[in-house]
Amino acid sequence: MKEHNSPIETEKKEWQKQQSKNRAKTILTIFSPVCLLLIWEFLSQSGLIDARFFPPPTSIVSTFFTLLISGELFAHINISLFRIFLGFLLGVIPAIIIGLCMGLYAPVRHFVSPIIMALMPIPTLALLPIILIIFGIGEVSKVVTIAGSVFFPVVINTVAGVISIEKIYLDVAKNYGAGRKDFFLKIALPGALPVMLEGIQMGQAIALLTIVAAEMMGARSGIGYLIWTSYSAFLLKEMFVGLILISFFGYLFSLVLRGLQKKLLPWR
Amino acid sequence: MDQSSKISIRELTKVFYKKQHSVTAIEKISLEIKEGEFVCLVGPSGCGKTTLLRILAGLETQSTGDFTIQQSKKDRPSQSMVFQEKGILPWLTVEENVAFGLAMRHLPKAFVKERTSYFLNKVGLEKFANMYPKELSGGMKQRVSIARAFANDPEILLMDEPFGALDEQNKYILQEELLSIWSETKKTVLFITHSIDEALYLSDRVLLMSAQPGRIIAQMKLDLPRPRKLEDLRSDPKMAEKFLEIWQHLQSEVQGSRK
Numbered sequence: 001m002k003e004h005n006s007p008i009e010t011e012k013k014e015w016q017k018q019q020s021k022n023r024a025k026t027i028l029t030i031f032s033p034v035c036l037l038l039i040w041e042f043l044s045q046s047g048l049i050d051a052r053f054f055p056p057p058t059s060i061v062s063t064f065f066t067l068l069i070s071g072e073l074f075a076h077i078n079i080s081l082f083r084i085f086l087g088f089l090l091g092v093i094p095a096i097i098i099g100l101c102m103g104l105y106a107p108v109r110h111f112v113s114p115i116i117m118a119l120m121p122i123p124t125l126a127l128l129p130i131i132l133i134i135f136g137i138g139e140v141s142k143v144v145t146i147a148g149s150v151f152f153p154v155v156i157n158t159v160a161g162v163i164s165i166e167k168i169y170l171d172v173a174k175n176y177g178a179g180r181k182d183f184f185l186k187i188a189l190p191g192a193l194p195v196m197l198e199g200i201q202m203g204q205a206i207a208l209l210t211i212v213a214a215e216m217m218g219a220r221s222g223i224g225y226l227i228w229t230s231y232s233a234f235l236l237k238e239m240f241v242g243l244i245l246i247s248f249f250g251y252l253f254s255l256v257l258r259g260l261q262k263k264l265l266p267w268r
Numbered sequence: 269m270d271q272s273s274k275i276s277i278r279e280l281t282k283v284f285y286k287k288q289h290s291v292t293a294i295e296k297i298s299l300e301i302k303e304g305e306f307v308c309l310v311g312p313s314g315c316g317k318t319t320l321l322r323i324l325a326g327l328e329t330q331s332t333g334d335f336t337i338q339q340s341k342k343d344r345p346s347q348s349m350v351f352q353e354k355g356i357l358p359w360l361t362v363e364e365n366v367a368f369g370l371a372m373r374h375l376p377k378a379f380v381k382e383r384t385s386y387f388l389n390k391v392g393l394e395k396f397a398n399m400y401p402k403e404l405s406g407g408m409k410q411r412v413s414i415a416r417a418f419a420n421d422p423e424i425l426l427m428d429e430p431f432g433a434l435d436e437q438n439k440y441i442l443q444e445e446l447l448s449i450w451s452e453t454k455k456t457v458l459f460i461t462h463s464i465d466e467a468l469y470l471s472d473r474v475l476l477m478s479a480q481p482g483r484i485i486a487q488m489k490l491d492l493p494r495p496r497k498l499e500d501l502r503s504d505p506k507m508a509e510k511f512l513e514i515w516q517h518l519q520s521e522v523q524g525s526r527k
Contacts (some may be wrong), residue, residue: 168354175325175349176369176420186372190359267359267400 055237060244063237073226077245080215080222083139084207087146091207092200095154099196100188102155103162116155124149125213132218142214142222149210150203157199161192194268197261204253212246273338274456275301275324275424280333282319292481293319296333299475299484301424303338304454308467309475310514312522316482317460321426324458325349337423345369348422353433355413356401363388363397365412369420387415390449407438411445418449427459431466440498443469451495464514469501476514479521486517 005013037057043049044056067073102109124131124145131148135141165188173187215224223242230238277299284291293316301307311317322328324335325347337346348369356365364371367384388394391411401409410430417425430446431439443466450457461467467474468490476486488510492501501507 166354168351169357171327171349172351172355172357172368173372174327175347176372176416177345178372182372186360187357190357193359265359267402 053236055240060237060240064241064244067238067241073241073245076221076223076226076242080211080224081249083142083215083222084146084211086139087143087211088150088203088207090143091147091150092154092203095151095199095203096158096196099155099158100162100184100192103159103192104184104188109159113159116152120152120156124210125217128214128217137218137220142211142219145214146207146210149206153202153206154196154199157202158192158196161195161199162188164195165191194265197257197264201254201257201261204257205250208246208250208253272302273300274303274305275299275335275337275458277320277324277335278333280320280323280335281331282316282323282328283331295481295483297482297484301456301458304456305473306450306457306459306471307473307475308459308461308471309477310461310464310467310518311477311482312479312518313462315477315479315521317477318428320482321349321428321458321460324424325426339423341423345373345420345422347424347426348417348420350410350413350417350425350427350430352429353406353409356409356416358401361398361400362393362404362412365401366393366415366419368416369422383419383421387419387449390418391415391445405438406434407442410434410442414442414446414449418453418455422455424456424458427457429460429462432461432463439466444498446470447494447496464511464518465501467514468507468510469496469498474514476517477521485521488514 040054041056041058044051044054064073098112102112127148128141128145131141131144135144169187169191173183178187211222212224212227215222216228219225223245227239227242227246230236230242277297280297281295282293284293297320309317309320319328323330324337327349339346357368360368363384366388367380370380370383385394385397388397391414393408393411393415396404396408401412404412413430417427431442434442447470459467459470471490474488474490475484476488477483478485490510492504492507
């Protein structure tokens with residue numbers, strides 16, 4: 001029986017219970033990676049797993065600082081980020097333009113989409129030898145590889161985004177006399193943006209995968225190169241530093257894009 | 269053609285054709301609407317009234333027949349439509365939505381701003397100018413839609429069941445507001461509804477449409493003086509009679525289309 005409590009009291013208790021449950025969830029989320037690292041540290045230190053293959057996290061951290069102070073790490077990060085950034089733009093911008101055209105104009109869509117469908121399943125990395133032959137071992141080949149792999153998810157999502165725009169909005173634009181340019185910029189672009197950004201998010205993840213592999217195969221610098229050479233020389237701590245950097249940047253990029261999404265889509 | 273006609277429609281027919289199967293949505297509709305007249309088109313759902321409006325709005329092309337909308341000023345758009353719910357663009361703010369037609373015509377910014385704020389004020393949404401539609405109620409969204417159409421200052425206004433999705437109370441309030449804005453501008457309006465009450469309250473003339481194929485089967489002049497009050501309409505026995513008359517017409521149409 002709850003007759004002694006006022007209804008507000010009862011609900012307040014309920015609310016507090018809910019709040020503490022939410023807090024517990026946050027703690028679990030923070031705790032899980034910490035927990036993983038602690039177990040790793042313990043297993044590695046105690047010799048239960050081979051410390052040569054899985055060096056304890058604390059030693060990886062100290063290697064990280066050594067590399068950072070020597071300036072070597074900075075150079076690798078710099079060049080990788082430069083390649084990712086340039087390749088990303090070079091892939092995303094044409095993908096958006098082509099995607100919007102395909103979405104808006106059915107003839108363009110019907111002409112271009114078989115080409116895209118045929119090219120999409122080919123991993124850009126499988127084309128790396130050809131790209132290296134054409135563009136050489138310099139920066140261009142890496143940038144092109146990333147652009148190529150980012151292009152597809154973005155173009156496909158942009159087309160899907162335009163097609164998903166509700167027909168009534170197109171009617172409104174037509175009825176109020178929107179010209180071709182306004183139709184493109186005021187209707188198709190904002191209308192497709194939510195789905196398009198999902199594609200860009202996907203592209204970002206693919207760009208990271210691609211840069212590491214591309215730098216392993218055809219580069220003399222970058223995070224991928226660091227991972228590969230460290231592995232070849234059996235410097236596993238250095239290799240782990242590279243891996244963790246990739247994981248960190250992947251997380252950072254998706255946070256940045258989420259933030260951008262909120263900024264660009266205030267109307268959602 | 270009658271000289272004072274704002275809209276003249278001559279034998280307009282629309283057939284939808286798909287896989288050797290054709291549906292006649294509207295058949296040989298002829299109609300004259302006078303300058304400044306508020307006309308309601310009432311009919312059972314699926315009778316083609318929206319098709320007729322969409323043809324006039326340039327969103328659909330007729331199969332045969334034609335129509336003219338008399339142009340009084342050269343740079344005035346011939347028509348603007350108030351759509352059913354969801355007709356405002358979610359990625360534009362309330363203000364940008366109201367300004368949409370003017371912006372699409374690339375009119376001077378200061379002029380657009382002034383006109384937009386005038387009509388925002390008219391529909392009581394000036395405080396919501398910078399909000400996005402997701403934050404608005406259904407009634408507020410339709411106010412935006414109405415303000416957008418009036419701000420565009422077209423020759424005629426087309427309204428496609430703009431209050432169909434609203435609750436009773438909101439509907440009455442918006443009908444009254446619509447009449448008050450309309451009485452200032454005296455635009456020619458063609459308004460579609462399936463509500464007999466709405467048609468009686470708003471219009472100078474009610475047109476009744478038959479079920480498929482859509483034809484205009486009867487019309488009725490309404491001379492209740494303006495400004496009208498909903499209370500007067502309800503207490504007027506003549507209006508009750510008209511309601512019944514329309515109801516009987518429509519009833520037989522709806523029943524007919526069920527067989």
